[in-house]
Amino acid sequence: MTSRVPYAGQSPRDLGGGVRSVPVPIPGSPLGYTLVYAIDSPGGPLLVDAGWNHPDAWQALSAGLSELGTDVSAVRGVVVTHFHPDHAGLAGRVREESGAWIAMHEEDARLVKLMRGFGERAHRDFQSEMLRRAGAPSLTLEDGARPEPPAQPDLELRDGDLIDLPGRTLRAIHTPGHTPGHVCLFLEDAARLFTGDHVLPDITPHIGIYPYDRDDIDPLDDFLTSLDKVAALGRTEALPAHERIFDDTAARAAEIRAHHEDKLVRLAALLTEPLTIWEAAALMRWNRSWEDLSPMLRGMAAGEAAAHLRALEARGLIRRLPEVDPVRFVAVDS
Template sequence: MKSRRRPYSEQHPFDAGGGVWSVPVPIPGNPLGYTLVYAIESPAGPVLVDAGWNHPEAWLALREGLGAVGMDVREVRGVVVTHFHPDHAGLAGRVREESGAWIAMHEADAALVRLMHDLEESAHRDFQADMLRRAGAGAVEVEEATGHRPRPPAVPDLILQDGDLVDLPGRRLRTVWTPGHTPGHVCLHLEDADRLFTGDHVLPAITPHIGIYPYDRADVDPLGDFLDSLEKVKGLGELEALPAHEWIFQDTAARAAEIGVHHEEKLRRLTALLGEAQEPLTIWEVASRMTWNRPWEELPPMLRGMAAGEAAAHLRTLEVRGMIRRMAGADPVRFVLHS
């Protein structure tokens, strides 16, 4: 079954078959348009995969969308959050308030949610500003790109680990840990139907943002984790994919392979870019010279910050592979081809 990407105004809840329903929930002011929330039937009440953005319009769409397919949000048994981003986890707390549902999340993302709740808004802005400065952004760019964060999502009740079965009576929904897009991103394998809820890990036409924060961290490799996670999903076989954006599609393994090739090509281009440079480059300089969906000069401050995070993740993978090195003691941090 396919439901090709259309504007949110043309989206409607629909029967995805096998006791699974798809409910589009809008993301106001975001070009992605909407999140596809899935409701899985069970004798003890439906379990949701993700919940959508925390906004009155989104809440209305979720509540009415469930109603349109014969479900009541007050009867929801639980919400499995594929990852902590606000377009996925934002409404989970509201669902819990209405129904008493549990919220489940992988332990790595749950730790980030707890950290977000503990972090003062001023501390968050200081963190952003210092990160941007160390990446090589100018003072004006730092000021423009430092903004307010969304409200943190609800702290989960249940912690998931790789291989855990979700509390879904009558079905077998297994947690597949797929770090990369976030440290605790999970896909969910509906084993009794050979289907995979892919969250943002594998999408049919676009690729998820893979960033590193702070940009100059040298103790993690999110793109390397993401590429490993693609291999993990490929190993599950030709499953039908139910992603959080765009449309349902066939053969998750084939699409995972395509995305891996895309990032390897991006790494090759980045290596060439560093080789052509006359001097070591900052993360910000690298990002400004990479190819995005529009010219760097046209990217708004928030998207420049995300581009820098993506550039940093690719630089870090090249560093781990021994292709490049960072200049010792440089502030802002700079990278050069490994000699």
């Protein structure tokens, strides 16, 4: 459940301390909107994220900044917490209007470069093979066209980098999991943490593996480690990209960690016999029944199931059967 206010009930806000927020709609998404933050500086505002690349979103961002006493043309830079289109989509247009630089963690910058060279045919072939290896029936993951890849950033960030923001101390904290290059931004002079999608007040971010059967990464372990990293900052105010601002990042990080640990326990209990990734996903608990999930949401659920299976495998609790296609996992004592 979520207590977020619908987009219609949102408005631009001055949050005090030189920080403001602008809700930017995500057309057709149950998330409703992205909260874009503007941090004041002598050289112009810096944006944390930019919103979805859509005319309604552009209008909302432009009008919201104007209502708060500034203008898109004055923006000095955009720090993208991660490459997803509801965060990075409008960054390129902001750069066109203002000459602002775009910054993103180097891991997500690498993915953006890959995406921009990945044609529609190659994308469909990638999806089809990924689904086949997961044991899925014949279906597509997408409802509608694939979003245009975001703009390539001008600056690539690493963990601990200070952002170019005169008069303030804004530090990038690498928090992989939701994406390989997700960053939170810690405004050290105000003990405020811009959490992107890493820590949200009521929902949990998607943690998936693509392609599903990779065995060389463990994004769930990365995510849990990243939760501990932001929790170590103490009781900071969280300014997330969705839902609402809340007071205690560390407490919410602990809740999210417990949620995933419980999910791992329940998934391990299902693996008394070999299951494909798709079969495991269909048996797991989601916010609605498997039958009611759209093809796109089933695909995302399979990605999340894959990440949890990989974490259990890395912990030595389950194993993947050798030379089996589609891939199957089973408990180590079965």
